[in-house]
Each structure stands twice: as structure tokens, then as C-alpha cells.
Amino acid sequence: MGDADGIAKSSRALAKVQEDLNKPSQAIDNYNTARENSLITQDVTANSLNTNDISRLSKSAFVDSQKGYLLTNIKLGMINRDTGEIVSGYSKLGFIDLNNKNPHGALDAFGNAYNFSRGNVNLAQQYNQKITDIYVGQKNFSKAIETKNVFLGEGFVQNSTELKAKEITSLADIYIQKKEDSTAIRLLKESYALSIANGHTLEARISVEKLDSIYQSHGKNSLSLPLYKDFLTRLPGIIAKDSSLVDERIISQTETKIRELENEKALKDDLIRRKNIFNYWLLGSMIVLVLFTGLVLFMLKKLRIKNKKIALQSLRREMNPHFIFNSLNSINQFIASNNELEANQYLAKFSTLMRRVMENSKEDFVLFSKEIELLQNYLELEKSRFPDKFDYHIAIDEGLLADENIYLPGMLVQPHVENAVWHGLRYLDEKGFLQLSFTNTGNEFEIVIEDNGIGIGASKAGKSENQKKRSGRGISNTMERIKILNELYAQRIRCTVEDKEAPGRGTKVTILVPRIKNFKHED
Numbered sequence: 001m002g003d004a005d006g007i008a009k010s011s012r013a014l015a016k017v018q019e020d021l022n023k024p025s026q027a028i029d030n031y032n033t034a035r036e037n038s039l040i041t042q043d044v045t046a047n048s049l050n051t052n053d054i055s056r057l058s059k060s061a062f063v064d065s066q067k068g069y070l071l072t073n074i075k076l077g078m079i080n081r082d083t084g085e086i087v088s089g090y091s092k093l094g095f096i097d098l099n100n101k102n103p104h105g106a107l108d109a110f111g112n113a114y115n116f117s118r119g120n121v122n123l124a125q126q127y128n129q130k131i132t133d134i135y136v137g138q139k140n141f142s143k144a145i146e147t148k149n150v151f152l153g154e155g156f157v158q159n160s161t162e163l164k165a166k167e168i169t170s171l172a173d174i175y176i177q178k179k180e181d182s183t184a185i186r187l188l189k190e191s192y193a194l195s196i197a198n199g200h201t202l203e204a205r206i207s208v209e210k211l212d213s214i215y216q217s218h219g220k221n222s223l224s225l226p227l228y229k230d231f232l233t234r235l236p237g238i239i240a241k242d243s244s245l246v247d248e249r250i251i252s253q254t255e256t257k258i259r260e261l262e263n264e265k266a267l268k269d270d271l272i273r274r275k276n277i278f279n280y281w282l283l284g285s286m287i288v289l290v291l292f293t294g295l296v297l298f299m300l301k302k303l304r305i306k307n308k309k310i311a312l313q314s315l316r317r318e319m320n321p322h323f324i325f326n327s328l329n330s331i332n333q334f335i336a337s338n339n340e341l342e343a344n345q346y347l348a349k350f351s352t353l354m355r356r357v358m359e360n361s362k363e364d365f366v367l368f369s370k371e372i373e374l375l376q377n378y379l380e381l382e383k384s385r386f387p388d389k390f391d392y393h394i395a396i397d398e399g400l401l402a403d404e405n406i407y408l409p410g411m412l413v414q415p416h417v418e419n420a421v422w423h424g425l426r427y428l429d430e431k432g433f434l435q436l437s438f439t440n441t442g443n444e445f446e447i448v449i450e451d452n453g454i455g456i457g458a459s460k461a462g463k464s465e466n467q468k469k470r471s472g473r474g475i476s477n478t479m480e481r482i483k484i485l486n487e488l489y490a491q492r493i494r495c496t497v498e499d500k501e502a503p504g505r506g507t508k509v510t511i512l513v514p515r516i517k518n519f520k521h522e523d
Helices: 002-020 024-040 044-058 063-080 083-099 103-116 121-137 141-152 161-177 181-198 201-217 221-241 248-275 278-337 340-360 368-385 398-402 414-423 455-461 465-489
Strands: 365-367 390-396 406-409 432-440 444-451 494-499 507-514
Touching: 002 024, 002 044, 002 248, 024 044, 044 063, 063 083, 083 103, 083 121, 103 121, 121 141, 121 161, 141 161, 161 181, 161 201, 181 201, 181 221, 201 221, 221 340, 340 368, 365 368, 368 390, 368 406, 368 414, 368 432, 390 398, 398 432, 406 465, 414 432, 414 444, 414 465, 414 507, 455 494, 465 494
Parallel strands: 390 432
Antiparallel strands: 365 406, 432 444, 444 507, 494 507
């Protein structure tokens, strides 16, 4: 009897998952297995639930029939105080009404699902958001705001600063769609302050990006710079507090997979014992063992890949402050030596460049055209900062310009260009020259950054030990990223940095990058 009860429960749970994955035929088979075993245990309620679900999936074309079976299951759940069955039933009713363009019915069903799922924070948030989305779709912003405020008032939301910050940002999104940007700005600042205080890096970044978007839409570019500057200044402190940087998702997925394997093994063992055939039991056990070993090896591989991605993410986070703080030093010097109009123009260009840098540093690889645009913007700013120190030219093969699907690592070239300007060309007594070349060589392309500055040796000789460490961090960061990218994506990116043959006549950097096309970012 105990074996039959376990099989009935695990089969029903598996059927629900298969139904969510839109596999009705497999779900029907497992509901039927659950029903047969509930007959053995004489569980009348379980038998009725499984019978109703089999009939419901078999008559998927008849909406009223489906809803009738679900309502019956909900009643059975009420009688047995089975919250899971009640929530599942109301949720399915809601999606049926949504698919049949009955938003009023969907709102009622999702509202009931929310009320019964308040003991499960993730489910409660899911159904509250579903209700909010329906109201927003109807342009009923007042009800959407009311719904979101109800959720914000829940004790479990107030006790979680991360969830509270997310929901305040979600409320701000409604006001943005309602065209009430002043209220949206107030809420986003509230979410930003809450995230900063409690170490929620992702929520703080999202708030900053949404505030920047609103400022840009109103032509208030000057408000973006202090916003980003404040965020970058606080970033190390936020990261230090942020416990979510530990990849909880992988841990959770691994535990879930292990539990699924254990349930699967228990189910197979039960079936094997019922048949009492030793050879079949041995074969089944070996299959389970092979599957388990394969899964463990697969998860270990995924974990290694994820660790490398985290390392890349950390290096990219380090590059942003390195680049932006260097640029802020340029802005301070520029403002001190130029008139107000030129300073404002420079700040506007810098704000645009900063957004480009943050966009390009989010992914391991970016479109070739986007990286070229970033380099052109950067050199224009440096040229305006040092107009008498250097000229530059960017040469690109026509074949590279014509191909719109070429990718290369983001922020790979910029640190070398920055080194050429800051540590080579600006120390010249006469006007220098910087040449960037992008040449197609077949299966890869060659990037050359060449200047006629003072050279590596002379630059190092004029610096203190502390300056040498700080000035070399951008390049060492880039070299580390190249090493990880080569391992992670099986590429062969190479980079060499050398003084030219004539002493004191500049530096030459050569980067060879395979032609990567139609690159797809992985989660």
C-alpha cells in the first residue's frame, strides 16, 4: 500500500510538470498511473482528481468542460485543505480565460490563486504580477497601481529589502507607462537608495538605467553623469554587501536535479520490486547509475563554465570603473582649462560614450560595428582633450565593414588605445600620430594599434612604482579576459605589445581575432 501511495503521488507530480511543459499525452499517461495506484490505496479524493485531469486534457477543445473539471478539483482541494491543488486549479483557470480573451475571469482566477499562495513568496509575486500585467494591458493604470501597492504592503515583502526594491521598480514602470515620469523618478530613486543600503547590485543598476532613460527622454543629459558617478563610487561597497553574487541559481538547480533523480530512482525501484525480476532490476539500476553519473559530470562541466563566466563578469566590472574614472580625470582637467560651452559639449559626448561602454561591457562579445563606434567616440573625446598632442586615423577593410554579423570581445581594443594616448603621445613635445588598422586575413582579422609616442620603456622610466601598478592594470585585465575567452569559447585570440624597433619611437600592439559570426549569448 505504501509503494502504491508513493507511486501515485510522484506520478501526479510528474504529470503536472509535463502539463506545464505542454506535453499533454505524457501528462495523461502519468495521471492514469496515479489514478490506478490511488485505486489500490482506496484514496477516493486522489482518484477523483486524477480522473478529472485525464478528462480535462482529453477534452482540451471544450473550454467549459475544462473549467468544470478544474472547479471540481478546486472544491476537492478545499475539502482536503490542499493549498497546492487549489492554487494549481485557479492558475489553470486564469490561463484558460486569458487565452480565450476573458480578462475579467482571468483577474478573478489569478486573484484567488494569489490569496491562496501567500505562504509561497515566489508564487504570490508571480500571480500579483500577472494581475498587474492584465490591468496595464487594459490601460487601467489605477487598478494596476493599487494591485502593486497591495503586494508592497505584504509583511513578507516589507521583510525582504531585495524583493521590496524589485517591486518598487515594477511600480515605477507602471507610472512610466502612465506618462507620470516625476512619480516614476521618485520611486526609482527610492529603489536605488534601498538597493545601495542593502547591497543589491542588480536592482541598483536597473534603477540607474531606468532613471537615465527618463532623463534622456526629457533631454536632461546633464543629470545622467552625477547619477552614474554616484553609482560607480558606491559600486565596490554594494558588491561587498551583495550576497546574491554567489550563484544561488546553480545551487538550486543542482539540488532540484538531485531530488528529481532520487524520486525517479525510488519510482523505478518500486516498479522493479513489484515485478520481482532480478535481471530487470539489475539493468534498471545500472541505467540509473549511468544517468546519474552522466548528469553529475554534465553539472560539473556547467559549473566550471559558470565559474569562468563569473570571472569574466568580475573583470568587466573592474574595467568600467577603471575606464570611467580615467575619463572623469580628463573631464576635470578639461573643465578647468576650457569655457563653459565646450565643457557642456564634452560632458554630453562623455555621457553618450559612457552608455556605450556599459552596453558593450555587458556581454562577452559585441558586434564589430558597435565596438568601432565606441572607439571613434572615445578618440573624438581624447582628441578634444589633447588637440595639440596627436592626430589619429582608423583604417578598416571594406570586407569587415560590409559584414554586419562579425563579433569581437567588447572593450578589447580601447585599453590599448587609452595607453597609447595617456602614456605615449601626450608626453611628446611635438604632435604625435595614432593609427588603428582592422585588416581581414581570411579566417581571422588583425587589429593593429600603432603610435609614435615615447614608447613603453620611456613611459615606465618616468613613473613611480605605484603609478606603474595602476597604469598597467587595464592591460593586465585585458590579457586575463583574453585567456578566459579562449578557454571558454575555444578561440585563439592573441595579443602582443612591443616597442618599435627605433628606440623611443612609439609602441605597436597587434591583436589577432578569429572571425566570429552570428554569435549567440548564453545565459
